[in-house]
Amino acid sequence: xxxxxxxxxxxxxxxxxxxxxxxxxxxxxxxxxxxxxxxxxxxxxxxxxxxxxxxxxxxxxxxxxxxxxxxxxxxxxxxxxxxxxxxxxxxxxxxxxxxxxxxxxxxxxxxxxxxxxxxxxxxxxxxxxxxxxxxxxxxxxxxxxxxxxxxxxxxxxxxxxxxxxxxxxxxxxxxxxxxxxxxxxxxxxxxxxxxxxxxxxxxxxxxxxxxxxxxxxxxxxxxxxxxxxxxxxxxxxxxxxxxxxxxxxxxxxxxxxxxxxxxxxxxxxxxxxxxxxxxxxxxxxxxxxxxxxxxxxxxxxxxxxxxxxxxxxxxxxxxxxxxxxxxxxxxxxxxxxxxxxxxxxxxxxxxxxxxxxxxxxxxxxxxxxxxxxxxxxxxx
Amino acid sequence: xxxxxxxxxxxxxxxxxxxxxxxxxxxxxxxxxxxxxxxxxxxxxxxxxxxxxxxxxxxxxxxxxxxxxxxxxxxxxxxxxxxxxxxxxxxxxxxxxxxxxxxxxxxxxxxxxxxxxxxxxxxxxxxxxxxxxxxxxxxxxxxxxxxxxxxxxxxxxxxxxxxxxxxxxxxxxxxxxxxxxxxxxxxxxxxxxxxxxxxxxxxxxxxxxxxxxxxxxxxxxxxxxxxxxxxxxxxxxxxxxxxxxxxxxxxxxxxxxxxxxxxxxxxxxxxxxxxxxxxxxxxxxxxxxxxxxxxxxxxxxxxxxxxxxxxxxxxxxxxxxxxxxxxxxxxxxxxxxxxxxxxxxxxxxxxxxxxxxxxxxxxxxxxxxxxxxxxxxxxx
Numbered sequence: 021x022x023x024x025x026x027x028x029x030x031x032x033x034x035x036x037x038x039x040x041x042x043x044x045x046x047x048x049x050x051x052x053x054x055x056x057x058x059x060x061x062x063x064x065x066x067x068x069x070x071x072x073x074x075x076x077x078x079x080x081x082x083x084x085x086x087x088x089x090x091x092x093x094x095x096x097x098x099x100x101x102x103x104x105x106x107x108x109x110x111x112x113x114x115x116x117x118x119x120x121x122x123x124x125x126x127x128x129x130x131x132x133x134x135x136x137x138x139x140x141x142x143x144x145x146x147x148x149x150x151x152x153x154x155x156x157x158x159x160x161x162x163x164x165x166x167x168x169x170x171x172x173x174x175x176x177x178x179x180x181x182x183x184x185x186x187x188x189x190x191x192x193x194x195x196x197x198x199x200x201x202x203x204x205x206x207x208x209x210x211x212x213x214x215x216x217x218x219x220x221x222x223x224x225x226x227x228x229x230x231x232x233x234x235x236x237x238x239x240x241x242x243x244x245x246x247x248x249x250x251x252x253x254x255x256x257x258x259x260x261x262x263x264x265x266x267x268x269x270x271x272x273x274x275x276x277x278x279x280x281x282x283x284x285x286x287x288x289x290x291x292x293x294x295x296x297x298x299x300x301x302x303x304x305x306x307x308x309x310x311x312x313x314x315x316x317x318x319x320x321x322x323x324x325x326x327x328x329x330x331x332x333x334x335x336x337x338x339x340x341x342x343x344x345x346x347x348x349x350x351x352x353x354x355x356x357x358x359x360x361x362x363x364x365x366x367x368x369x370x371x372x373x374x375x376x377x378x379x380x381x382x383x384x385x386x387x388x389x390x391x392x393x394x395x396x397x398x399x400x
Numbered sequence: 401x402x403x404x405x406x407x408x409x410x411x412x413x414x415x416x417x418x419x420x421x422x423x424x425x426x427x428x429x430x431x432x433x434x435x436x437x438x439x440x441x442x443x444x445x446x447x448x449x450x451x452x453x454x455x456x457x458x459x460x461x462x463x464x465x466x467x468x469x470x471x472x473x474x475x476x477x478x479x480x481x482x483x484x485x486x487x488x489x490x491x492x493x494x495x496x497x498x499x500x501x502x503x504x505x506x507x508x509x510x511x512x513x514x515x516x517x518x519x520x521x522x523x524x525x526x527x528x529x530x531x532x533x534x535x536x537x538x539x540x541x542x543x544x545x546x547x548x549x550x551x552x553x554x555x556x557x558x559x560x561x562x563x564x565x566x567x568x569x570x571x572x573x574x575x576x577x578x579x580x581x582x583x584x585x586x587x588x589x590x591x592x593x594x595x596x597x598x599x600x601x602x603x604x605x606x607x608x609x610x611x612x613x614x615x616x617x618x619x620x621x622x623x624x625x626x627x628x629x630x631x632x633x634x635x636x637x638x639x640x641x642x643x644x645x646x647x648x649x650x651x652x653x654x655x656x657x658x659x660x661x662x663x664x665x666x667x668x669x670x671x672x673x674x675x676x677x678x679x680x681x682x683x684x685x686x687x688x689x690x691x692x693x694x695x696x697x698x699x700x701x702x703x704x705x706x707x708x709x710x711x712x713x714x715x716x717x718x719x720x721x722x723x724x725x726x727x728x729x730x731x732x733x734x735x736x737x738x739x740x741x742x743x744x745x746x747x748x749x750x751x752x753x754x755x756x757x758x759x760x761x762x763x764x765x766x767x768x769x770x771x772x773x774x775x776x777x778x779x780x
Contacts, residue, residue, distance in 0.1 A: 283694065310663060
């Protein structure tokens with residue numbers, strides 16, 4: 021289903037189909053958790069399906085670090101790829117757009133249409149760059165709540181997301197216990213550990229030490245592309261698993277060529293990483309990468325609320341947490357701990373660990389087990 | 401025992417003590433596996449203990465990617481740190497210098513005294529830089545054999561090493577079956593998988609994309625330090641484990657400072673990585689990093705000999721292979737596979753998996769279990 025393309029006009033049946041992103045502009049100031057503020061902001065978002073009369077059939081999708089609002093459908097019939105969660109969202113799909121009004125917004129601080137470091141600061145007429153406020157997961161949630169209020173949404177039927185999206189999901193439940201009815205955090209954590217913080221720091225250093233970064237004030241057409249590419253290549257490895265990489269690439273040579281001796285591409289996996297990096301630097305802003313990885317690092321529910329149990333004390337939603345055996349970035353245990361803490365608070369929560377072997381990115385694949393779980397949970 | 405320092409003169413009892421590195425110069429040409437050659441080369445090495453009359457009490461230590469020949473003792477009584485395996489090597493220690501003549505050489509291609517990319521090419525009077533031949537694990541072994549022949553060593557009582565050192569150990573057993581009596585490969589692999597190849601490629605890209613790299617022809621005082629630092633920080637994470645990093649650093653703030661908002665050091669683990677990188681760029685050459693990581697990637701016993709069983713067909717030594725549960729760079733399974741293949745060839749081999757939780761670097765720690773194993777194996 022994921023492979024849109026050639027004959028798309030005939031495939032639109034059962035698909036979200038053509039979508040147009042919308043911009044919501046909040047014309048009042050927003051104060052970030054850091055105490056810094058901006059006078060106004062835009063959130064770019066997409067929605068699929070129809071808001072019902074009670075405005076309570078909303079499934080909010082939260083995107084991951086390098087994701088965006090375009091999670092289903094296509095922007096043009098010529099698009100080679102649909103949105104990043106197109107296999108999950110659509111008429112008759114697990115997140116059924118015949119029933120639900122599905123919404124996804126590019127996070128504040130982002131670079132895909134929402135206000136972020138590369139946006140123009142109305143006070144100066146120049147890009148914010150590093151004067152943009154530090155962003156936290158809570159800031160992402162609070163700005164999205166403003167959007168939902170603007171749309172008149174009265175409650176969230178569910179919030180779902182993986183990785184950084186899963187952090188937002190947890191924050192939603194804590195922040196708005198009466199508003200959020202169901203949550204599905206996946207492949208996430210309630211606080212980053214030292215290893216994840218360390219990988220993010222290396223990525224930031226690769227960017228910030230790139231001479232083209234210029235303290236964040238690079239021109240939009242000539243940024244720290246080398247550093248951003250290095251950060252992406254490294255991070256990409258952490259999203260996969262040893263096993264899936266061996267299955268897909270192993271020690272294969274590009275084009276089946278024999279062993280040679282060179283510092284050029286010698287193995288297919290090297291070619292793959294360079295391709296990933298190249299496509300990434302064309303779509304992602306280096307400063308947003310800095311801000312969002314800091315948001316990941318700062319996220320710590322136990323630190324923010326005294327303990328994880330304390331963090332979950334007031335929440336009222338039902339929860340389905342999903343961890344993946346092969347995810348070594350946010351290991352299954354950290355996802356299980358979320359549910360254990362919720363259960364101690366008397367919350368109706370369940371944990372499932374799936375044996376998909378794609379690593380952290382397992383939450384993005386079209387898996388019958390995962391999709392069945394989500395479908396059933398949303399029907400509950 | 402590792403903490404040399406203040407009162408060293410009184411601690412030398414039971415220690416290797418003061419050592420002086422030696423240079424062996426091979427004045428004839430050496431042809432590398434790639435077919436490229438150099439007219440002469442130097443191997444810098446250290447030795448501890450005494451060569452016996454039969455010249456057959458030699459324990460050869462093979463160093464890892466960023467290691468060197470200085471594996472025991474001190475170069476000066478003011479040295480703050482002894483050699484990298486000082487806890488293992490010395491009078492009465494598991495590798496007992498009262499019994500054994502212990503030798504370790506900086507690998508060919510290295511940057512700690514042995515001939516490598518930054519050495520002067522006698523033909524041009526200029527540093528080799530990227531005209532240095534590609535190095536393989538086999539080249540490391542063959543050049544060390546020339547050194548041992550020069551010293552009149554008649555056989556190797558044992559060869560021991562971890563990581564890249566473990567690869568050399570395996571190659572020794574294959575290359576010189578009558579010469580090598582015992583091998584101890586640890587935390588190693590018989591071929592790098594896609595994930596390890598990928599991490600090394602990111603490190604190389606960080607170096608080669610650094611504008612100061614200059615196609616490898618940088619001045620020795622002004623190299624691609626930024627790229628080398630990024631490569632080191634990333635690689636260092638892969639040498640540790642999630643658990644050990646959480647135990648050591650967790651989410652600790654430097655100096656216990658409160659949460660702030662900045663792209664400077666916010667977590668202790670970030671400070672640690674920067675410190676590691678800084679000390680690394682002061683002692684290691686970027687081009688050697690490129691050559692040695694390529695040597696790691698090219699190493700593939702199954703590829704080179706048709707199969708792992710075929711690779712081990714002619715070997716005659718006894719083998720002790722050690723894997724570490726928390727090592728996710730060269731996981732225990734890959735170490736076990738080595739022994740399984742040896743056993744299929746009728747070789748006296750045993751495998752032990754140790755539950756040390758320091759990750760790949762577990763082979764470097766002073767562990768009673770590990771040290772007991774090595775002591776017993778060497779006594780066998």
